[in-house]
Amino acid sequence: MRRLLAPPLGRSAKSRFFSFELPLDKYLPRQGLSLESLHEIHAATPEDLPAAFGFLVALTISLSSSEPVFxxxxxxxxxxAGRLHGHGLNALGLxxxxxxLVEARNDKDAFWAIEETLRSGAAPVTLGLLxxxxxxxxxxxxxxxxxxAKRPLLLLRPPGSGAASAAETRWRIASAPARRDTTGGILDLCWRVMLERCRNGSSGEWVLEWVNASHRFRLAATMARPALPDSAGAVGRYSA
Known part of the structure; x- marks a missing residue:
């Protein structure tokens, strides 16, 4: 494990934020997701766990376009949550x-590996599953x-876990009906995304699609809440 964790060059000391360039940015501090914080993703139900994992992967693609991912x-x-599959990752854009992939024997070992990866600075984005x-x-x-470490940690939590947390944001993810082509194949993945907790921000709920062609989030045709001006903007802007 330690041999994989060589520190990178050129780490910025600036605080960084990621903008979805969607109405949900209004609910985040500085209208963006901090790239130096812990963010928790919860599945709404046990059946939604694979969907929540898919959202986690899509968010990772948004935050890091070409760098290593742990x-x-x-x-x-x-x-x-579902095993990683090369074809599926490619389809999403990763x-x-x-x-x-670091598979630990138990949560205790996984926790240690997550901490070591963050402290090394080797990965611009770390995904943790406990x-x-x-x-x-x-x-x-x-x-x-x-x-x-000035790095984001995206942590997938078990369904129903509502204990106190130090995470900057907590998201609850449920699957939503996806758009399909004429043969019934899925065109774009779709989620009901609930921002339940946001430090120095506010909560909200949206229906988001992942556009496979451009590897970007956009609002689905039908939004759950709130009643904000519709937008089909795409991800991709970083700010300091």
Missing amino acids: VIGSAQSLAS DPGRVT AQNFDLKTSQRLSLAARE
């Missing part, structure tokens, strides 16, 4: 060659590691 989880959490709930102290350690 996916770290316990064997149980990876089995529950080159499997960029992905380093099968069990954990306490506030553990969440605070992960949040501190992300903040000190």
Whole structure:
């Protein structure tokens, strides 16, 4: 594990934010998602866990276009969320060659690997998958590691986990009907996205699509909430 974690050159000391360039930016601090914080993604139900994992991967693609990505989880959490598949990653827009998968024996080992990866600064984005709930102290350690590393940690949490957390944002993801072609094939993945908690921001709910052709998020034709001006803007703007 340690041999994989060589620190990169040229890390910026500036605080960075990612803009979806969608109405949901209005609900985030500085109208963007912090790239130096812990962000939690929860599945709305056990059946939504693969959909939440898909949203997590799509968000990762948005945050990092070409750099290495570390996916770290316990064997149980990876089995529950769905195994990574090269063809599926390519379809979403993530080159499997960029992905380093670390499968730990249990959540304790996965937690250690997540902390080590963040502290090394080797990965611009780290994805963590944990099968069990954990306490506030553990969440605070992960949040501190992300903040000190100036790297985002995207953490997939088990359905129903509502314990206190130090995460800057908490999202709850449910699957939504996807647009299909004339043969019934899925054109673009679709999610009901609920921003349940946002430090220095506010909550909201939207229906988002992942556009496979451009590898970007956009608002689905029918929004759940709130009643904001419709927009089909795309992701891609970073600010400091």
